Amino acid sequence: MKVVLKSILNSYNESDVRFSDIAFVIFLRLSSLAVISIFISLIYYLWSGSLPILNRFGWHFFFEQEWDPNADHYGALPFIYGTVLTSAIALVLATPISISAALFLTELAPRKIAKPFGFLIEMLAAIPSVVYGLWGIFFLAPFVRDHIQPFFSKYFGFLPFFKGPPFGIGIFTAGLILSVMIIPTITSVCREVFLSIPTSLKEGVLALGTTRWEMIKTAILEAGFSGILAAIALGLGRAMGETMAVTMLIGNRPDITFSIFSPGSTMASIIANESPEATSTLHLSALSAIGLALFFVSLSVSAISRMITKMTKSKFSK
Amino acid sequence: MRFLINLLFVVGSYTAHAAVSINGSGSTFAEPVYTRWFSDYQKVHNSAQFNYQGVGSGAGIKQLLEGTVDFAGTDDPMKAEDAAKAKEAVLHVPIAIGAVVVSYNAPIEGALKLNGETIAKIFNGTITKWNSPEIAKTNPKLKLPDLAIVVATRSDGSGTTAVFSEYLSKVSPDWVGKNGKTVKWFTGSLGAKGNAGVAGLIKQNPGTIGYVELVYAKENNLPFALVENKKGEYIEASNKSASTAAEGTKNEAVKNNFKISITDSTQKGAYPITSFTWMLVFAKMPKEKGTEIVNFAKWAMGDEAQKTASSINYSPVPKEIRTEALKAISKITLQ
Numbered sequence: 001m002k003v004v005l006k007s008i009l010n011s012y013n014e015s016d017v018r019f020s021d022i023a024f025v026i027f028l029r030l031s032s033l034a035v036i037s038i039f040i041s042l043i044y045y046l047w048s049g050s051l052p053i054l055n056r057f058g059w060h061f062f063f064e065q066e067w068d069p070n071a072d073h074y075g076a077l078p079f080i081y082g083t084v085l086t087s088a089i090a091l092v093l094a095t096p097i098s099i100s101a102a103l104f105l106t107e108l109a110p111r112k113i114a115k116p117f118g119f120l121i122e123m124l125a126a127i128p129s130v131v132y133g134l135w136g137i138f139f140l141a142p143f144v145r146d147h148i149q150p151f152f153s154k155y156f157g158f159l160p161f162f163k164g165p166p167f168g169i170g171i172f173t174a175g176l177i178l179s180v181m182i183i184p185t186i187t188s189v190c191r192e193v194f195l196s197i198p199t200s201l202k203e204g205v206l207a208l209g210t211t212r213w214e215m216i217k218t219a220i221l222e223a224g225f226s227g228i229l230a231a232i233a234l235g236l237g238r239a240m241g242e243t244m245a246v247t248m249l250i251g252n253r254p255d256i257t258f259s260i261f262s263p264g265s266t267m268a269s270i271i272a273n274e275s276p277e278a279t280s281t282l283h284l285s286a287l288s289a290i291g292l293a294l295f296f297v298s299l300s301v302s303a304i305s306r307m308i309t310k311m312t313k314s315k316f317s318k
Numbered sequence: 319m320r321f322l323i324n325l326l327f328v329v330g331s332y333t334a335h336a337a338v339s340i341n342g343s344g345s346t347f348a349e350p351v352y353t354r355w356f357s358d359y360q361k362v363h364n365s366a367q368f369n370y371q372g373v374g375s376g377a378g379i380k381q382l383l384e385g386t387v388d389f390a391g392t393d394d395p396m397k398a399e400d401a402a403k404a405k406e407a408v409l410h411v412p413i414a415i416g417a418v419v420v421s422y423n424a425p426i427e428g429a430l431k432l433n434g435e436t437i438a439k440i441f442n443g444t445i446t447k448w449n450s451p452e453i454a455k456t457n458p459k460l461k462l463p464d465l466a467i468v469v470a471t472r473s474d475g476s477g478t479t480a481v482f483s484e485y486l487s488k489v490s491p492d493w494v495g496k497n498g499k500t501v502k503w504f505t506g507s508l509g510a511k512g513n514a515g516v517a518g519l520i521k522q523n524p525g526t527i528g529y530v531e532l533v534y535a536k537e538n539n540l541p542f543a544l545v546e547n548k549k550g551e552y553i554e555a556s557n558k559s560a561s562t563a564a565e566g567t568k569n570e571a572v573k574n575n576f577k578i579s580i581t582d583s584t585q586k587g588a589y590p591i592t593s594f595t596w597m598l599v600f601a602k603m604p605k606e607k608g609t610e611i612v613n614f615a616k617w618a619m620g621d622e623a624q625k626t627a628s629s630i631n632y633s634p635v636p637k638e639i640r641t642e643a644l645k646a647i648s649k650i651t652l653q
Contacts, residue, residue: 067502068502069475069498069499069500069502070495070496070497070498070500070501070502137518137522138522141522142522145523164506165466165468165506167468167508167523168522168523169508169519169523247473247511248510248511248515251508251509251510252473252508252509252510252511253503253505253506253507253508253509254502255505257505262505262506263506263507263508263509265473269473272474272511273473273474273475273509273511274474274475274500276373276374276376276377276474276475277374277375277376277377277474277475277476277499277500278376278475278500279376279379279380279397279400279499280399283500
């Protein structure tokens with residue numbers, strides 16, 4: 001026993017090993033084990049929960065369009081479609097704003113402004129999503145209904161993407177609220193990336209006689225490209241998993257429509273909506289399977305973003 | 319330190335006092351009435367501590383079957399499939415009646431009257447304008463606006479949806495077999511979470527029509543339509559008209575162990591979109607907990623408890639049905 005503990009503590013002198021040390025090491029090991037076992041039990045629970053539906057429909061479950069719990073017929077495609085579309089809208093809107101904000105904060109803003117601004121942007125990330133949802137229902141949705149939707153249907157109404165009556169509630173509004181929610185995430189990561197670029201690099205580029213814009217383009221945007229990608233991936237992860245604000249604004253219909261103004265549904269929102277009252281085994285199992293899919297997609301997105309960040313860091317530390 | 323010791327004493331004496339703790343969960347619709355009843359009941363009977371969590375009827379039934387809770391609340395009778403899973407027979411005690419109203423936001427002065435067929439057509443997307451001939455036919459005196467109808471429904475699985483869609487399946491052949499706690503609504507309708515979510519959609523968007531619990535509509539002053547019943551009368555939803563729907567169903571109730579539908583009632587003066595909300599208890603229970611549950615259920619069937627319920631907008635259960643329910647409660651085996 002003592003030998004084992006000694007090897008754990010990397011100590012060769014027996015008098016160095018105290019009981020408190022041993023207890024502390026055991027406590028730390030158990031804590032890390034708890035984290036891992038939570039992770040594994042989560043996967044196991046979702047997997048065993050989704051077995052009935054996968055046995056019944058197989059992998060077709062993820063490509064099936066019909067979702068009708070009364071007929072015990074389940075397909076996940078409308079929710080995958082909704083998640084992809086809302087996240088895509090959020091990224092398209094949030095990425096340019098976030099990168100520009102981060103550039104402004106690191107390169108252009110005087111320090112007096114940069115600090116409180118950076119703080120404000122980070123504060124946005126701390127607002128609970130249900131508050132965003134409320135703001136969305138009472139302010140954003142009527143605004144989209146009265147101003148944005150009429151504009152699009154007037155000038156671009158011939159395109160299938162902008163068809164449909166103006167509800168104010170739907171995929172577009174959900175994407176819009178998501179973009180507001182992920183701006184702080186992308187901005188603060190981009191800011192870290194831009195700050196980590198060595199000043200010598202920027203000065204070197206400027207010394208070659210470039211303009212400020214050319215310096216930003218080559219020394220910051222191009223050099224920090226992989227970091228920006230990582231920031232976007234982090235934002236994407238948050239957008240896909242967001243539940244409450246989306247449920248309040250998306251209109252919750254399991255349909256696939258081309259119009260971004262029509263109501264839709266996402267993987268997270270269908271689970272939040274239907275799991276408390278899902279009584280049939282297949283219904284619960286279908287929701288578990290959607291949860292499992294969401295889990296793996298989010299996991300791989302965050303893994304990719306981590307890999308990219310690691311690559312960027314090693315590039316500059318050389 | 320002394321404060322902590324005192325605190326421990328207080329907590330200790332409190333738990334020692336309430337020896338048995340009875341836990342229930344289920345219907346969110348019935349949560350306010352249980353909470354109110356528990357606080358009233360425990361002022362007089364303090365031998366047990368009662369708790370109720372509104373987690374949804376489906377989840378409540380699941381927890382009852384798993385043995386996590388001692389009783390469940392539901393707005394939708396248990397399915398045969400679930401009953402088969404139960405280790406004992408489950409008794410449905412009808413504790414109150416709820417009504418679902420069709421609420422709207424449209425510039426209409428005066429009471430809007432709708433019949434079942436029209437409601438069914440609005441909610442399957444066939445009628446799309448407020449001034450359509452079907453609505454005009456039942457409202458000859460009203461000035462109806464040329465406004466598009468937006469349909470708002472519940473997106474979460476809900477007893478409210480179950481009652482409403484069950485009514486639709488009775489009044490319209492289009493809806494047969496499509497009713498349940500979750501319904502596949504037509505493309506272009508909107509869904510929101512909870513009564514509050516649907517009410518929010520109605521308030522925010524002119525032209526919207528949706529269904530919410532009477533309790534919710536009353537507390538939030540939402541306008542709602544008069545609905546035609548089987549006798550051809552246009553009835554405003556109220557505690558009285560909802561209770562009337564359950565009258566004269568005594569024999570049927572006894573025959574089906576109280577698991578009966580009271581939508582589209584044939585009674586005169588009855589509001590047609592109504593349902594019981596039930597307290598589910600096992601017919602065989604361990605003595606200590608069982609005695610407490612039985613005593614509470616008997617108390618809930620009394621006049622006083624029913625009066626309290628109607629003061630917070632739950633419609634009371636007719637006396638004749640309560641008498642039968644009391645007989646059934648007395649038959650519960652305690653061992």
